[in-house]
Amino acid sequence: MTGAPVYRIDDLRFAYAQTPVLNGISTAIHVGNFVALVGPNGAGKSTFLKILAGLNRRYAGTVEFDGTSLSKVALRDLARRVAFVPQETHVVFPFTVNQMVLMGRAPHQSASLFDSGIDIERAEEAMRLTDTLDLGKKAFTELSGGERQRVVLASALAQDPEVLLLDEPTVYLDLKHQIHFYDIVERLNVEHRMTIVSVTHDVNLAARYARRMIAMRAGQFVADGLPESVLTTENLYEIFEVSVAVFKRTDGRGSYIIPA
């Protein structure tokens, strides 16, 4: 189901003030895949994702985006193809939801001061997909956590991206909004063939939605494959240093874990 590599990573290393965070990662991420990155705090998941998003350019090693070295891709060109959703978006000024979503059009806009008809059309489409149309005139600062995260996703979709990078996007959401959020992301992956890379602490949620799971520990990949193959008692002990019980779902849709 997956196509050509969109990211090709070879011996990627990164240190933060002498402390190594990524210790030689090599992999490829293919078009149309849905990848979940799991692992303990400090494993380097977010750092890895931020490098893919172009937010962190001080790495060593090779990261290629669509065949070109990522360090040579202009931020604006990258932003037309890759969108990023952080854990939390804290905005000081009371931008409306419409304004926040329309900001996603920025990489496609020329020097013009105003939004074009196409910009507004794309923003509305993104808001329809994320069920945020009726929030349009509200101030972003006044929304609930679940609404905010949907609006941030809408803004990311307004970028018309091929790749969506999610950094623990549901960590502050309740169960309903977690599932709602990932349902939208799954639809984008299936219907629009969008490549998804999501960092998450919720192993069960990751197992339910992702089709490839990468487990990280101490700046390295320790397991990589189908979620069911990664989620074994032995793997999880090695990754998280806790004993868990792994159960197969009766409907055949992967596995889930609970503390042993």
Added chain:
Amino acid sequence: MRRFIAVVGPCVLLFAAVLLIAPLIGDRGLSLRGILSGASTERDILVLVRLPRILFGAFVGGALAVAGVLFQALLRNSLATPFTLGISSGSSLGAVIAIWLGLDVAFLGFPVILFAFAGALLTVALVFFIARSSGGLPTFTLLLAGVTLNFIFGALVLFFHYSSNFAQSYLMTTWMMGSLNVVGYTPWVRAVPIVLLAIVFVIVMSPKLNLLAAGEDWASTRGVNVHRLKTFSYFIGSVLTGAVTAFSGPIGFVGLVVPHSLRMIAGPDHRILVPGSFFLGAAFLVLCDTAARTILSPTEIPVGVITALLGGPFFIALLKRKPGELW
């Protein structure tokens, strides 16, 4: 687009109205016939005394309001002002040193302006080099560097003030209170092209300022070179503030109250906020200065006193409106 006209339009109208009416107000009434009758005292008062002062006031007010918008976006803090990063104390130090050295003590002339501008530039450069780190221009470090320099230069101003004679001390105080009392069009008119060019740059940058105001990662992942934008904003805002302050002295409150009020009424979209603040700031300062020179006529009140007295209560009234009414 419709929103742009709905907000900026009234600002321009207010600006035009103030510019038309303010020259007619003063301790000496002007008649249309007197002005139009060729060479006359009334005409001289209008062309050589009132108009320069009003145009200068509009220029200073507009520039400070735009600088305020810019620094608020850069620092992502709606309470930032053009003087938050130390420019006022830097130019005050320059002016105070010029007066202390006895350069052009008779009235606050060109050497004082030059020294004040040099002081502002020195502050801008110092803050920039302190705040610049390997990771770019972190907002927090920028703020800390600016506030610290503000204290140091403030202390130096006090020192020079203390060690000067009464005549000098009076001049220093007058300068630091800020004034729009110019006669004629030189030399301040030379700063006009620089400031107008800076404002055009800010208008061009305004869509990116929206992204920056929403967050640095937010802007980066939408294609903005954040480091370059921040550096550019910092220097443009500093040029605006420094160029104007060298001539007028530090006039507070305009850079805070005008952008903040407009943001509360029209929202934080910088494409509207920047041009709107320019016209509103210009109108506001001319209005304040008209009050400053007429209320206790023939004595003048420092215009900074009026900006605070007029702007303060208005600002509080805006703050007390219910959130739903704000935009």
